[in-house]
Amino acid sequence: xxxxxxxxxxxxxxxxxxxxxxxxxxxxxxxxxxxxxxxxxxxxxxxxxxxxxxxxxxxxxxxxxxxxxxxxxxxxxxxxxxxxxxxxxxxxxxxxxxxxxxxxxxxxxxxxxxxxxxxxxxxxxxxxxxxxxxxxxxxxxxxxxxxxxxxxxxxxxxxxxxxxxxxxxxxxxxxxxxxxxxxxxxxxxxxxxxxxxxxxxxxxxxxxxxxxxxxxxxxxxxxxxxxxxxxxxxxxxxxxxxxxxxxxxxxxxxxxxxxxxxxxxxxxxxxxxxxxxxxxxxxxxxxxxxxxxxxxxxxxxxxxxxxxxxxxxxxxxxxxxxxxxxxxxxxxxxxxxxxxxxx
Amino acid sequence: xxxxxxxxxxxxxxxxxxxxxxxxxxxxxxxxxxxxxxxxxxxxxxxxxxxxxxxxxxxxxxxxxxxxxxxxxxxxxxxxxxxxxxxxxxxxxxxxxxxxxxxxxxxxxxxxxxxxxxxxxxxxxxxxxxxxxxxxxxxxxxxxxxxxxxxxxxxxxxxxxxxxxxxxxxxxxxxxxxxxxxxxxxxxxxxxxxxxxxxxxxxxxxxxxxxxxxxxxxxxxxxxxxxxxxxxxxxxxxxxx
Numbered sequence: 005x006x007x008x009x010x011x012x013x014x015x016x017x018x019x020x021x022x023x024x025x026x027x028x029x030x031x032x033x034x035x036x037x038x039x040x041x042x043x044x045x046x047x048x049x050x051x052x053x054x055x056x057x058x059x060x061x062x063x064x065x066x067x068x069x070x071x072x073x074x075x076x077x078x079x080x081x082x083x084x085x086x087x088x089x090x091x092x093x094x095x096x097x098x099x100x101x102x103x104x105x106x107x108x109x110x111x112x113x114x115x116x117x118x119x120x121x122x123x124x125x126x127x128x129x130x131x132x133x134x135x136x137x138x139x140x141x142x143x144x145x146x147x148x149x150x151x152x153x154x155x156x157x158x159x160x161x162x163x164x165x166x167x168x169x170x171x172x173x174x175x176x177x178x179x180x181x182x183x184x185x186x187x188x189x190x191x192x193x194x195x196x197x198x199x200x201x202x203x204x205x206x207x208x209x210x211x212x213x214x215x216x217x218x219x220x221x222x223x224x225x226x227x228x229x230x231x232x233x234x235x236x237x238x239x240x241x242x243x244x245x246x247x248x249x250x251x252x253x254x255x256x257x258x259x260x261x262x263x264x265x266x267x268x269x270x271x272x273x274x275x276x277x278x279x280x281x282x283x284x285x286x287x288x289x290x291x292x293x294x295x296x297x298x299x300x301x302x303x304x305x306x307x308x309x310x311x312x313x314x315x316x317x318x319x320x321x322x323x324x325x326x327x328x329x330x331x332x333x334x335x336x337x338x339x340x341x342x343x344x345x346x347x
Numbered sequence: 348x349x350x351x352x353x354x355x356x357x358x359x360x361x362x363x364x365x366x367x368x369x370x371x372x373x374x375x376x377x378x379x380x381x382x383x384x385x386x387x388x389x390x391x392x393x394x395x396x397x398x399x400x401x402x403x404x405x406x407x408x409x410x411x412x413x414x415x416x417x418x419x420x421x422x423x424x425x426x427x428x429x430x431x432x433x434x435x436x437x438x439x440x441x442x443x444x445x446x447x448x449x450x451x452x453x454x455x456x457x458x459x460x461x462x463x464x465x466x467x468x469x470x471x472x473x474x475x476x477x478x479x480x481x482x483x484x485x486x487x488x489x490x491x492x493x494x495x496x497x498x499x500x501x502x503x504x505x506x507x508x509x510x511x512x513x514x515x516x517x518x519x520x521x522x523x524x525x526x527x528x529x530x531x532x533x534x535x536x537x538x539x540x541x542x543x544x545x546x547x548x549x550x551x552x553x554x555x556x557x558x559x560x561x562x563x564x565x566x567x568x569x570x571x572x573x574x575x576x577x578x579x580x581x582x583x584x585x586x587x588x
Contacts, residue, residue, distance in 0.1 A: 191451045191460070198437050198448040205435035208397065210423035210452035210500055314439075 010328050022174055026167045035166040039238065041279040042173040043231060048259045048271035049180045050227035054220040055257065056266035057193060059200020060110070061118040063253050064125030068098040068225045070132065070248035072232025077149050077242060078141050087161040091233035095226040102225025103218055110217045122250065129248040148243025151236065161237045169238050176234065180227055184268050196220055197266070251298070255282070258301045262308045264315020273316050278304070349408075350375045350504055350535050351396070356405035358391050358559075365391040367559035368405070373504070378526065378536045380550035380567075382543075384579055388559040389539045390432055393508055396537075397429045398422045410503065423452055428502035430493035432509045432539075438482030443468065445481050445492055449499030467499045471525060487518045494525070498534075505529065507538040511545050519545050547571065555579065 005013075029035055051065050075097055076090030085093075109120040131138070133146045143149070154160045163169060187193045198206040199213035206213050236242045255278075263274020281304070282297040289296035312318055351373040358366040366388045373379045381389050395402040396409075401416035408414065409427055417425075428449075437445050446464035447457075454460050468474040473491055476484070481492060490510045497505055507526075511519050523545050530536055540546040546553065547567040555563040555576050563573045570576055 189457055191455050191457065194444070194448050194451055194457075194460075197440065197444075201437045201439065202435040204399070204419075205431060205437070205496070206448070207399075207419040208423060208429050208431070209449045209496060210420045211448070212418070212420045 005332065007328055007332060010331060023171075026170050032166050035170060037279070037283055039166060039170050039173055040283075041275050042170075042177050043235065043238075044255065044259060044279055045272050045275035046173060046177045046180055046231050047228060047256050048263070048275060049177070049184055049268075050224050050231070051256050052260055052265060052271050053184065053187065053224040053227070054217065055224075055260055056270070057188065057196040057200065058217045058220045059197075059266075060217065061114075061257065062121045062221075062224075063118045063250075063257055064105075064121035064123075065224075065228050065256050066248050066250065066252040067125035067128045068102065068228035069232040069235065069252060070128060070242075070244070071098045071101060072229030073236040073242045073247050074132070074143060074149070074232075075229070076233040077151060077236045078143070081149065081151070082140075082142065086159065087233055087237055091230055094233055095229045098225040098229030098232075099222045102221045106218045106221040110214050110221075122253070125248065125253055126250065129244050129250075132248060133244040146244060148241060148246070149236075151240040151242075153240075161233075162240075169234075173234055173238075176230065181268060181272075183223075183227075188268065192216060192219065200266075254298070255301070258305060262301075262305055262316060264317030267315065267317045267321075269321065270315050270317040273320060277316065348375050349373065350377075350410060351537065352406075352408040353392075353396065354406045354408070356392070356395060356402045356407060358388075358395050358400075359403040365559050366395065366402070366556075369556065369559070369561055371554050371561070371564070373535060373537055375503075375535055376530065376533065377551045378530050378538065378549050380546045380553040381537065381539045381556065382541070382546060382553060382570075383556040387556045389556065390508055391559075392556070393429065393506055393537075393539060397427065397506055423500050423502075426501070426503035427506070428497035428500045428504070429506035430490075430497050430508055430510055432512070434486075434489040434493050436481035436484070436489055436492055438480065440481060441478050442473070442481055442484070442492060442495075443477040446495045446499045449496040450501075452500040464495075464499050467495050471495050471498075486513045487515070490514065490522070491525075498529070502534060504535045504537060507536060507540075509539055509541060511540055511542050523548055 025038065026035060029038065047065065047069065051062065054060060055062050072091065072094035075094030076087045079085040079090040079093060080087050105121060105124050109117050112120060132143050135143065136145050137143065154162055156162050156164050195206070195211045195216040198209065199211055199216050203213050232247060235247060259274035259278050260271055262278060263272065264270030278301060281300055285297040285300055308316060349372050353369055353371045356366055356369045357364065369392055381392065383389050394400060396407055398414070398417050398419040398421070406413060406415060409422070410425065412425070414422060437448065443461065443464055446467055447460045450460040450463040450467070453463070465474060465477070468477055471491055471494065473488075473495060476488065481489070484492060490513070494507070494510060511522050514522060519542060526536060526538070526549055538546065538549065550567055553565065553567055553570045554561055555570060555573070557579045562575045562579060563570055565573070
């Protein structure tokens with residue numbers, strides 16, 4: 005067995021586990037937790053396109069989740085349009101908003117960009133929270149929107165059990181992971197990385213850095229909005245606090261930073277670690293110390309930034325590689341040291 | 348044919364005139380040197396030509412086209428590449444990745460870009476370090492990486508800003524050889540350098556500037572014997588020599 009075969013085997017193994025999980029986990033509660041874990045992994049992977057590769061720190065991605073959720077829900081409630089179609093409309097609107105945010109802000113550096121995105125997202129939340137109607141569209145202020153039960157099935161994007169949602173978000177996650185992998189190996193990926201690290205040097209090498217970042221932002225906002233529709237259909241109730249909140253924007257960034265921004269595995273690892281922490285802290289401290297999960301995240305972030313500034317993916321990738329090397333060493337009979345040296 | 352013509356170029360920063368009506372003309376295939384004491388405006392002149400900021404006045408013509416205020420990325424696509432005095436590697440990436448970023452200027456395919464980058468690395472005797480992270484390179488190798496990145500964009504004119512500063516004497520000799528080879532391959536080179544030994548050995552023609560103004564122009568021999576240049580570098584006392 006060589007390294008490639010082992011990688012492929014590990015990948016297939018993970019896929020089998022992911023697709024087979026609902027057959028083993030019968031508890032709706034636990035499945036719900038896993039669905040949200042995938043949801044966050046998906047959001048963070050989408051965020052990573054601009055926050056990781058392009059080297060900026062957007063802290064307002066909840067705005068795009070909100071745009072996606074509200075667009076598809078309003079279109080479905082008021083005009084009877086299928087959420088699937090509404091999802092795409094929401095994606096397009098989020099793309100436009102994302103580009104409009106990016107145009108003036110990508111010239112800013114560091115903290116200023118982050119602050120500008122926070123301001124934008126908060127602005128959108130305050131608007132939605134304080135008006136009942138935007139033009140003819142009913143957003144219903146802070147009370148939010150309830151999606152009444154329709155006939156369940158794929159057409160209405162509505163199901164009686166958790167399993168279909170599980171598979172939908174799993175497929176979405178796999179697709180966005182594949183997209184990220186593809187982009188990271190393409191010209192755009194190289195350009196984003198270069199522009200994020202040394203903008204002046206990148207420009208001198210023929211890269212229009214601002215344009216590359218805008219393209220990343222457009223894709224990221226589109227993909228993020230799709231998850232908004234998923235969330236609306238999954239929970240059947242959306243309100244500004246739940247999906248346009250700063251908490252959500254921050255949690256995405258936390259997951260990315262702790263897992264390792266700019267890497268493909270980072271968002272998954274971050275979500276795998278932080279979501280259970282968040283869920284259990286909400287279960288045990290929810291009454292006495294609400295918001296405890298954010299404090300824990302902050303602590304974890306400080307520790308990770310101190311000891312592994314490139315995120316948890318780095319030591320874990322190294323560990324995996326040395327394991328693979330050891331395996332190869334055994335099967336080829338070459339001995340351990342030999343195998344490690346070769347990796 | 349003149350590849351680069353700079354006419355009456357002036358760059359003003361507030362009250363400071365960093366470059367003052369500079370005129371120069373670089374022929375195709377030349378190695379052209381720009382020297383001057385610290386703070387003379389050499390890098391500012393480079394930055395204007397390379398599009399980092401537009402000149403306050405004057406006209407820059409590259410390959411027959413006016414390029415005043417053109418953006419760096421457009422200039423790069425037209426065949427004008429540069430290195431930075433303070434090296435700017437993409438530190439978290441490998442040497443090969445760094446150079447591939449440059450070769451993407453000429454192609455959209457990753458495999459093709461990588462193949463081109465590898466060729467550049469081989470040409471610079473650098474291929475053995477292709478997998479090393481750029482942040483871990485020695486200063487000499489970082490300078491070489493700067494050149495490799497710029498070369499990968501397949502330029503007609505290469506602007507080199509002090510690529511030999513900080514190199515050991517034998518490394519300087521190696522760099523001189525590399526640059527001569529590049530010229531033989533048809534690349535025009537415009538170079539700022541402080542190491543006189545190198546610039547005298549390399550250049551076909553040299554311009555000297557002081558306080559933003561041109562004080563001399565000529566062949567290396569003419570420059571070495573020019574009284575104004577000696578004054579600028581060594582002070583009034585040495586003028587008689």
